[in-house]
Amino acid sequence: MIEGFVRLLRERNIRVGLAETIDACKAFSLLDIDKEIMREGLASCLIKEEMDRPDFDYIFDLYFCNQMQESKKPLQQTPTRRGESELSKGIRQEQVTERLRQEDAQQPPTPQRDQQRQQQGVLARYGGIRGIGKAIDENDLEGAADQLLERILSKTQDPDTFAQMLRNFIEYMKLYSGWAVEDTADFEDYLGRIKEVLNITQRKYLELFREEYPLEDLISKLVKLDYPNIEELDFNKYAGDLVFLVNNVDKVEKTIKRLAQQLASKLSRREKLADKGKINIRKTIRKSLEYGGVMVKLEHKRRKVQKPEIILLCDVSGSCEWISDFFITLMLGIKKAFSEVKGYIFTDYCWAVTKALDKGMVERLFQEISHWWDFYRGGGNSNMETAFEDFLKKTQSDITKKTTVIILSDCRDYLGRREVYGSARGHPRSADKIAKLAKIPKRLMILNPEDPKFWNTGDSVVDYYVQAGAECYPVKNLQELANMVILAAKKDLNPYIYTR
Amino acid sequence: MDGLVPRELLEHPAKLKPHDIEDGLVRVGYLPNQKIVTTLFLAFQLDKPILVEGPAGCGKTYLGVCTSKLFGFPLIRLQCYEGLLPEQSIYEWNYHKQLLKIQMNHLKDNDECEKTIFSEEYLLERPLLTALKSPEAVLLIDEIDKADEQFEAFLLELLGERQITIPELGTVRAPENQKLITVLTSNSSRELSEPLKRRCLHLYLDYPPKELEKRIILLNCPQMYDELVDNILDFVENLRNLRLQKTPSIAESIDFARSLLAVGKNDLDPDTVNTLLSTLLKVKSDIDMVKRKGIENLLGVGN
Numbered sequence: 001m002i003e004g005f006v007r008l009l010r011e012r013n014i015r016v017g018l019a020e021t022i023d024a025c026k027a028f029s030l031l032d033i034d035k036e037i038m039r040e041g042l043a044s045c046l047i048k049e050e051m052d053r054p055d056f057d058y059i060f061d062l063y064f065c066n067q068m069q070e071s072k073k074p075l076q077q078t079p080t081r082r083g084e085s086e087l088s089k090g091i092r093q094e095q096v097t098e099r100l101r102q103e104d105a106q107q108p109p110t111p112q113r114d115q116q117r118q119q120q121g122v123l124a125r126y127g128g129i130r131g132i133g134k135a136i137d138e139n140d141l142e143g144a145a146d147q148l149l150e151r152i153l154s155k156t157q158d159p160d161t162f163a164q165m166l167r168n169f170i171e172y173m174k175l176y177s178g179w180a181v182e183d184t185a186d187f188e189d190y191l192g193r194i195k196e197v198l199n200i201t202q203r204k205y206l207e208l209f210r211e212e213y214p215l216e217d218l219i220s221k222l223v224k225l226d227y228p229n230i231e232e233l234d235f236n237k238y239a240g241d242l243v244f245l246v247n248n249v250d251k252v253e254k255t256i257k258r259l260a261q262q263l264a265s266k267l268s269r270r271e272k273l274a275d276k277g278k279i280n281i282r283k284t285i286r287k288s289l290e291y292g293g294v295m296v297k298l299e300h301k302r303r304k305v306q307k308p309e310i311i312l313l314c315d316v317s318g319s320c321e322w323i324s325d326f327f328i329t330l331m332l333g334i335k336k337a338f339s340e341v342k343g344y345i346f347t348d349y350c351w352a353v354t355k356a357l358d359k360g361m362v363e364r365l366f367q368e369i370s371h372w373w374d375f376y377r378g379g380g381n382s383n384m385e386t387a388f389e390d391f392l393k394k395t396q397s398d399i400t401k402k403t404t405v406i407i408l409s410d411c412r413d414y415l416g417r418r419e420v421y422g423s424a425r426g427h428p429r430s431a432d433k434i435a436k437l438a439k440i441p442k443r444l445m446i447l448n449p450e451d452p453k454f455w456n457t458g459d460s461v462v463d464y465y466v467q468a469g470a471e472c473y474p475v476k477n478l479q480e481l482a483n484m485v486i487l488a489a490k491k492d493l494n495p496y497i498y499t500r
Numbered sequence: 501m502d503g504l505v506p507r508e509l510l511e512h513p514a515k516l517k518p519h520d521i522e523d524g525l526v527r528v529g530y531l532p533n534q535k536i537v538t539t540l541f542l543a544f545q546l547d548k549p550i551l552v553e554g555p556a557g558c559g560k561t562y563l564g565v566c567t568s569k570l571f572g573f574p575l576i577r578l579q580c581y582e583g584l585l586p587e588q589s590i591y592e593w594n595y596h597k598q599l600l601k602i603q604m605n606h607l608k609d610n611d612e613c614e615k616t617i618f619s620e621e622y623l624l625e626r627p628l629l630t631a632l633k634s635p636e637a638v639l640l641i642d643e644i645d646k647a648d649e650q651f652e653a654f655l656l657e658l659l660g661e662r663q664i665t666i667p668e669l670g671t672v673r674a675p676e677n678q679k680l681i682t683v684l685t686s687n688s689s690r691e692l693s694e695p696l697k698r699r700c701l702h703l704y705l706d707y708p709p710k711e712l713e714k715r716i717i718l719l720n721c722p723q724m725y726d727e728l729v730d731n732i733l734d735f736v737e738n739l740r741n742l743r744l745q746k747t748p749s750i751a752e753s754i755d756f757a758r759s760l761l762a763v764g765k766n767d768l769d770p771d772t773v774n775t776l777l778s779t780l781l782k783v784k785s786d787i788d789m790v791k792r793k794g795i796e797n798l799l800g801v802g803n
Binding site for chain 1 (some may be wrong): 534538541542700703717
């Protein structure tokens with residue numbers, strides 16, 4: 001039962017391990033078959049990130065609830081939704097016991113039983129239920145559940161009616177047990193057994209529907225959903241969809257943080273090794289006084305943790321329009337993941353957007369970009385020579401040896417001058433600016449959204465920039481970003497030193 | 501110490517039901533939702549730690565404290581901070597005592613001395629080891645995200661296998677049938693490692709819905725009028741809708757309500773709110789912003 005559910009979760013890229021699945025199976029058998037209790041119980045076992053919760057809820061409803069609504073017979077009632085579950089109004093054993101005790105106290109035994117016998121007439125339409133009662137008496141709970149399921153399914157396959165019938169069943173059994181059991185302790189035990197039968201029945205019912213509606217169908221349904229997988233997302237499809245972008249900044253941030261953490265732990269191991277040998281003599285002697293002058297502990301000098309300073313320069317020219325949403329989400333994600341981040345956008349000049357980044361406001365960032373488009377004459381065409389020159393001027397005091405400059409651009413220098421004036425070929429002047437820029441910071445990286453096979457075609461000048469000292473990586477979605485980080489980490493220096 | 505969950509249920513966990521936990525938590529002054537009850541129930545039944553995440557002031561630490569009262573287990577608390585070392589949290593050798601012993605045995609058998617000084621007598625137990633050895637306890641590891649990543653690695657053995665390996669002494673295992681409920685809290689100031697998350701049940705606490713928050717305030721300030729609590733919550737909600745650096749949490753709403761009682765006010769007037777604003781807002785720029793917007797407007801008494 002749970003394995004299928006876990007498979008669906010994995011289809012949605014929610015990472016669920018074997019250990020979690022085992023926990024969920026145990027929880028499944030421990031918890032009451034109450035939709036909301038089950039939902040919370042499985043969620044606590046299976047998901048470890050709150051941002052996965054909407055996906056989880058959706059799949060939970062699909063797998064355990066809505067799914068049943070679409071079984072062979074048409075529905076008579078409105079679909080069960082979260083919080084309105086019929087099953088969630090299930091019966092607590094103690095409540096029933098308590099209620100029965102109260103009833104016992106209020107009424108003398110004989111009239112009550114007479115009344116029960118009268119009610120039995122009403123409930124007799126679930127005829128043959130005595131057989132189930134007998135099985136419960138004999139402690140054959142599985143057998144009782146089988147009988148009950150068979151009896152109920154012969155009347156309905158609709159889950160809501162099924163739930164109602166189960167409730168009627170317990171009412172009936174309550175009455176029935178009034179005759180069958182005299183002693184209170186046994187009576188509680190008996191009610192416990194009834195409840196267990198209900199649980200088993202409901203599990204069997206769920207499994208039955210699972211068989212009728214194969215997992216593959218559910219998976220195909222899941223894929224058809226307009227609910228993309230963020231890591232392999234083609235951002236082009238969602239261009240301009242602000243709601244989508246706002247919702248996904250957190251996911252981009254998480255991915256960046258996860259990537260950064262991989263690098264940070266690698267680096268901290270290296271730092272630890274480097275720490276050895278640097279003994280702080282003064283501190284060691286002072287510490288040794290505690291132990292009568294014996295140098296029990298060596299004290300080491302502490303290394304200063306360098307926080308990364310990142311300057312982002314994002315291309316918003318016409319040629320990058322298709323990917324600019326991803327770039328902007330990426331900028332916001334990087335800003336949220338690291339503390340020292342400055343942002344600029346450019347076409348033929350550059351414009352600081354650090355304030356909008358600081359506030360993490362996608363709308364504000366888009367406003368600034370559209371304002372920039374209206375205000376400047378670039379008209380959406382890039383001139384990287386003037387843009388980089390402007391960038392150098394504006395960031396003169398900011399770029400230090402600790403800084404990493406990341407340029408998000410397709411490197412298509414449309415209006416930039418070449419060595420041979422008027423020619424589309426030849427050394428671009430902007431490459432000189434890149435060479436100048438590459439001298440100062442720790443690292444200069446270009447994330448290019450284009451497929452590498454299109455690099456250096458037309459006005460693309462990737463090779464010139466790489467020769468000038470920049471590193472260029474193909475990045476158009478988070479999957480490629482992850483690959484890029486692995487590639488970038490192979491160099492000695494890396495920008496992602498510590499997460500905030 | 502006796503808790504609110506009957507001893508009999510603790511001895512026979514199969515009999516313990518989620519609503520026993522729910523009732524018990526309410527009685528110790530913690531109003532839980534379904535999520536909390538179910539997770540705590542599973543933590544007890546599956547013998548797994550709980551990782552509680554959520555914004556500051558939504559009752560994460562208090563859940564740990566109340567769990568201890570609920571089960572009647574002693575509370576062992578470890579407050580994490582940057583640079584927390586295993587010596588401060590798991591165990592430490594008592595160097596002074598060892599040194600004295602070495603000096604006393606100066607001329608005697610060295611091997612014997614070495615065996616003696618690395619025995620339990622010379623071991624200083626820190627919270628994690630104390631918790632591991634206790635037959636029953638609630639271990640509250642507060643703000644785990646503030647500790648370094650390396651520290652998480654030390655926790656894995658304790659959380660997963662219920663044992664701690666001390667190189668000189670061997671492996672210390674938890675007593676059989678130990679009832680240890682571990683609650684880890686985190687403000688998500690950094691991402692926790694996958695192995696740690698995998699070993700825990702995850703519980704995300706958010707600010708409660710208004711109705712629940714009202715019940716929480718009334719539980720803490722029983723003498724307060726219903727209407728006044730409603731007014732307080734409306735005001736706090738208005739504050740939360742502003743783009744503040746630090747939005748007021750439940751803890752701050754309770755402080756505000758208590759302060760109102762302390763100054764003997766039965767209604768919310770702008771002057772009183774102005775005086776007590778510092779109980780709700782902790783950042784100067786936030787206080788300035790609220791004053792700029794006008795407390796009257798936020799109270800709904802302005803024009």
